[in-house]
Amino acid sequence: MTSADVSERTQIAEGASSVPPANRHRAALEVAERLGLPLLFLALIVVFSILRPETFPTLANARTIATSQAVMAVSALALLFPLLAGRFDISVGANVGTASIATAAAMSNHHLPVAIAAGIGVLCGCLIGLVNGILVAYFGIDSIICTIGVATVLGGVVFAYTDGIPVSAGISPTLTNLSIQRVVGIPALFVIMVVLALTVWAVMARFTFGRQLAAIGSNEVAARLTGLPIRRLVLLSFVCSGLLSGGAGVMLVAAQGNGNPQVGGIAFLLPALAAVFLGATTIFPGRYNVPGTVIAILFVGTAVSGLTLMGAQTWITDVFNGTAVIVAVGAAAAFRRRRTGQQALGH
Amino acid sequence: MADSGPRGVTVVSSDAALTLEGFSKTYPGGKALDDVGFQIFPGSVHALLGGNGSGKSTLVKSLAGVQPADPGGWLSAGSATVATEHLSPTWARRHGLRFVHQNPAVFPGLTVAENIAMGSGFPGRLGVVARRQLRRRTQDLLDRFDIGVEPNELIDDLRPADRTMLAIARALQSPTHDVSAAISVLVLDEPTAALPEEEVAVLLASIRRTAKAGVAVLYISHRLDEVMEISDRVTVLRDGRHVVTEPMVGLAESDLVTYIVGRPLGQLRRESKRRSTKQTVVEVSHMSGGPLRDVSFRVHEGEIVGIAGLLGSGRSEILRALFGSYPVTGGTVKLQGKSVALRSAAQAMARGIAHVPENRDAESSFPDQPVQHNITAANLSPLTRLGWIKDAVEQRLAREAVKAFRIKAPDQAAPMSSLSGGNQQKVVLARWLSRKPVLLLLDEPTQGVDVGARADAYDIVRTAVSEGLSVLVVSSDLEELAAISDRVVILSGGRIKAEVSGPELTHHRLTELIFSTKELAP
Ligand SMILES: Nc1ncnc2c1ncn2[C@@H]1O[C@H](COP(=O)(O)OP(=O)(O)OP(=O)(O)O)[C@@H](O)[C@H]1O
Ligand SMILES: [Mg+2]
16 A cells, blocks of 8 residues: 555545535534533523522522532432443432431441441442342343332332431431531532542543443444453443442432431432433533533532522422433434434434 | 436436436535536436445435435436435435435334335224235235245344345335336445345346336445446446446446546455465364354464355354354364363453454444444453553554554544444454454455455455464455455355365356355255
8 A cells, every 4th residue: 555545545634724614514513512501501500690699699509509419410420330331220319318228227226437337328329239230231131120120129128117207316417517518618528529420430431341331332242242241341330320329328318417218219310310311412412421410410400499599389390300301311312313423213 | 318428527318317416415524425416317227336435325315315415416306306405305205216225224023014014104094003904015015026035024034135125125115005106216325235145146136127117226336246247327436526427338347446446456366375384273173053064174374264155054153153152062163272162252352363243233333432442442451551541542553543444534533333334344354453363253354345445454464364363254255255265165054065275266166166065955
């Protein structure tokens, strides 16, 4: 091969110097796509600040949102691992709830030190993830059905254990104080969430594990034929999901000051679910990604907070979250099609 | 019929079935089509040729209206004319254009009748399917196209040629079930890429019949011999531009190659025998299981061994068994003198075996992942430390592969699915060769790969072979198999029936052997 014909036949380099209008238009579109959600987020803040200038644009409100959304963000991160491998973990909400009860009960009913109680919460999450992983990866049960089942069982077990009454006596103040402590002015729980998010981002984008999960999610047969141990990796994705759910459970006790059996389940999960799909429409459109997910969670939390300050009824939250999930999934699918050049079904 | 002059100066003729003018398509990475125009006439087969990524499929998708071309051009079909930006699937359908895209969508798990009905609607009332009517209608269609399958057969059980013909039949049936009444143009994007030689003949015959009935057929293929056999006229694209539209008579294969590649190309040639040593790399003894019956052979270091045979003779199964992805019930495999049990792809890879499977979309492509990840997918360990992927190293390796294989991609972070079919195949070849395997298993490695790239790919394989790589290759392209192999074994009914090498190894001899052993098969 001579270098002359290499240059003739390699990459499409034309159009770089003289960008046709169609291309410039497209480039603008691409930027708008990447930054769409962050811009929408800013617009939302501006609008609410104008409508409720005394209550909305305050440091206190920002901290409240940051603290309350920290738990939700970690739950959303938990969803990402199985999702990357093409599986759903619907049990994340129930898992978070169960881990929070385990943590609270360890302190309240068994008078264990806070560190051990937190460890029990996280371990509890991991075990649930392990069970999910075994059922999905080794017994071949459909992940959505399987984790809905597991979530329902967990809800029942939690109710049996607590009789539906919150576990609030004897919770260590070291833990509950996390909800009011700050690191350089930023709520501690939020800082913990950011650290976890950075870790998850690194694992997903820069470690072989994340790469391998993405391969499975993209084409499982091809992944097996490049030598990947599919079952083990899928199992691990659910364990990671459980690990983060457990962490979110501990953070939930810190944020609320008790273990509440009413928290957790599908309704709890919806904002997180909306966030992972909304997140996939931004920053790196067409892919599940960590920064997008975190921005999306804050977006959803801010919108709900703003609506509440506007005096909206509490049911607004459910309507908003439900709608957000549907819009997000639809948008994520559309972006993905555009990027990969595939067509929607039908004409 | 007025033919266009040289260099695409179109003499617009009113009896054309289809006239294209000024088709351009801009993707984020650049122009995939640049001002393409030509005419297609009723009752003739018109070949559309060009290298990988030259814009053939893009043109087809623009014609079909599924990915509209840039504004500025127009299309006329019969008496109707439409601007490119207003082309839609509905317009195309209404004006008698029918399409079978590269990788036609069939619905696995459904029957032939159900697959056909997916295109035209199920008969019946209020959503209750009239089964008997559906069957009868399907049978009519199958008869008309001479497809020897049953309406109730599962689509998965069909031979590839039948499946492709079914896709064509589905495209050709009109909503009124009156075939070809309103159909003026049939566009086929690489219908034969995944078909073995003997199946191709069946398909070509059916295409010729369709053309005889007055339909204009636009036919895309990388197999020049079949193109020359079937086409009346030919259009060649290169880098998205129109190169030539000419009648096929009087054109030699080398002329086509020159148009496609932009320069003449040497013949695929076997090298002298000197490099093969007597060192046995792999020795298969009495392998049985599935279609395989007592298969024994060996491959030496630095040798390319071809496997030829009819569809279903067990060719792919041998490769898959050696890669641990097909369970065998008997026999032994010795790799470099050591007995090995190969039960998974991972085990085979650990022993230095690499496998380029037959079906790219199902078995090797990660469509939504970046090209560079697709290149490094089977070979992450040299660029990772404690699980951390070194980005710069990965980028560099991918860039080298893109260059070595002349992969045409918008950029290496673009998703795999934005590459043309042939370029995706090159990505998969690059993925496995980068592992520097001891034994390379190639299953139809050049399907959909253009003539120029084919020569490039075999150059790269040959270089590796001269350094000691051994290759076991399955190909339905017997000419290619004869040209590149040192030795070819003929498989029939799961048994090795013959072996040819040396001067006896010719395209002609292989065809003869394959069809003569056919009757002997159990
Ligand atoms: N969705 C897309 N986004 C960006 N570039 C694309 C997209 N689809 C196709 N392309 C580019 O357009 C060019 C033409 O592709 P096309 O599929 O038409 O080639 P082709 O002639 O059909 O090749 P092959 O013979 O390999 O099938 C290629 O360089 C390809 O990378
Ligand atoms: Mg193509």
